Amino acid sequence: MAASFLSSPFSHPLRRFTLHHLSNKPVSSLFLCSAAKMNGHVYRVPALDEEEMASVAGKTFERYALPSSAKRNGKGTAILWFRNDLRVLDNDALYRAWSSSDTLLPVYCLDPRLFQTTHYFAFPKTGALRGAFLMECLADLRKNLMRRGLNLLIRSGKPEDILPSLAKDFGAHTVLAHKETCSEELQVERLVDQGLKGVGNGTKLEFIWGSTMYHKDDLPFDVLDLPDVYTQFRKSVEAKCRIRSSTRIPISLGPTPSVDNWGDVPTLSQLGTELQEVTRGMRFVGGESAGVGRVFEYFWKKDLLKVYKETRNGMLGPDYSTKFSPWLAFGCISPRFIYEEVQRYESERVANNSTYWVLFELIWRDYFRFLSIKCGNSLFHLGGPRNVQGEWSQDKKLFESWRDGKTGYPIIDANMKELSTTGFMSNRGRQIVCSFLVRDMGLDWRMGAEWFETCLLDYDPCSNYGNWTYGAGVGNDPREDRYFSIPKQAQNYDPEGEYVAFWVQQLRRLPKEKRHWPGRLMYMDTVVPLKHGHGGGGGNAQTSKSGGFRGNHSGRRSRHNGP
């Protein structure tokens, strides 16, 4: 690991990871979102109440259930190791574990490594909001498994310690899990394998592919020959592959072996994290029921799928885009399930460019996941998959102004405040703040990527580092090299200044045309001048001593055909 000049974590309110800040709130209290707040500035996503969410989930489970005549023909005990697949619907590992056994033990290991620090810059590996989302996912998974005659064993510790010991105690013939692709997860897979071999009772470890819309085995090329250009990949899979139907799961999955203590869903304080309440913006509800509820809400209840392509570049509020990403990242919903719901919508309501475009975006998600196999660790390295050489700054002050939303550019500051307050930022916002960090501030892109890793509810190593390497111009496709002009982006995507005024309160009293360029007296100095475009409309643009990126690429303007 590279020595980090930032070996001590930056001071920031999100870094509340000490055991003496204990909060005793039970996980159930995390589900509460008062009506008063919803009417004010917090939007629950999905906006369904608990009753409607349970009813929608129940109906969806029935729609995607295997007929009750389906029989399992396995013997003995199988262990199902849940990872980033916290769902019942369309869960191939769950189906395999059920059908290959007569007793099934579902397990989740709360790996302490998830709550340590990021690789280079020692930020919290999992921020408080994502930690809370995960706990909600576990509570909901347990509930949904119990409805089917199972339960979820929750243990704190490393999978390589927990799983071999369970395999021994329960005499399991197989441990089944979904396959991951990045080196941290692959290392855990290797350790679990070694641990199981060490036990010596012949327990097999079986991995199943299940995170993408197109199955890895159905690709028309070896994954190591993945095209470097997204469009080639998309055209090739669209022409030559079929998306498999989602796997139907029986209504009853029991029995489980008898277990003395199934373990509680931990409180955040037990994870060494303090509860962070969402005080503004979107408050996402974790779990499969909420994920299925959001699909129902966005497609069927609000009928928004048919306008997705026109609205998807928005930044304010829950409905300009699907907001499926947090549930996809934890595997609470599968892309194949979304695909089937799109098809159903197209046959029952309307098929148009918008209904297709959600699939187009999900193909980007697939692409980055397959790319992580092809690129390996180069995805995380400074030079990226193309090993681009360049000089980058790691100026701490500049970085902190970006992180804390104090750059003097309202559109950057608003997006960064949204990220730390809610754990979410729009795709448009992510592209703008990424370009600003890399091109205008000249900072090492990994600082931004690791801060996203801390904060994002939908953090996924493949999509996060894949998009950052593209944004930094070090991705595998040399043509993806973009500069986002701040004035243009502000004008095109927030023309009335509503978004910036929502997140930067003092801008609210300014006339709309001034909100993006308030100047130092009404707002603050800008921390760096812009490389292209005007540098602050009255603000005092200072020159950064840390310098910009001086790599061997051109910094061309965005071509807007990327993700």
Ligand SMILES: Cc1cc2nc3c(=O)[nH]c(=O)nc-3n(C[C@H](O)[C@H](O)[C@H](O)COP(=O)(O)OP(=O)(O)OC[C@H]3O[C@@H](n4cnc5c(N)ncnc54)[C@H](O)[C@@H]3O)c2cc1C
């Ligand atoms: C710098 C940067 C970092 C990002 N980090 C992540 C990340 O860690 N996790 C993550 O899920 N997405 C990441 N994205 C991609 C994208 O911004 C989010 O997926 C999207 O904003 C989520 O909102 P949504 O579900 O409403 O998206 P929608 O616009 O409704 O799209 C539907 C789905 O398509 C997929 N998708 C859309 N755009 C992309 C994309 N560019 N790359 C991969 N998948 C995409 C997502 O699964 C998304 O849920 C990142 C983008 C950038 C520019």
Ligand SMILES: Nc1ncnc2c1ncn2[C@@H]1O[C@H](COP(=O)(O)OP(=O)(O)OP(=O)(O)O)[C@@H](O)[C@H]1O
């Ligand atoms: N799931 C993941 N999330 C975040 N980062 C990941 C994940 N999986 C792998 N990585 C990153 O992959 C990289 C591992 O690469 P590598 O083994 O080359 O590291 P290293 O040799 O320690 O790197 P360097 O020599 O640059 O310090 C690390 O940056 C690690 O954090």
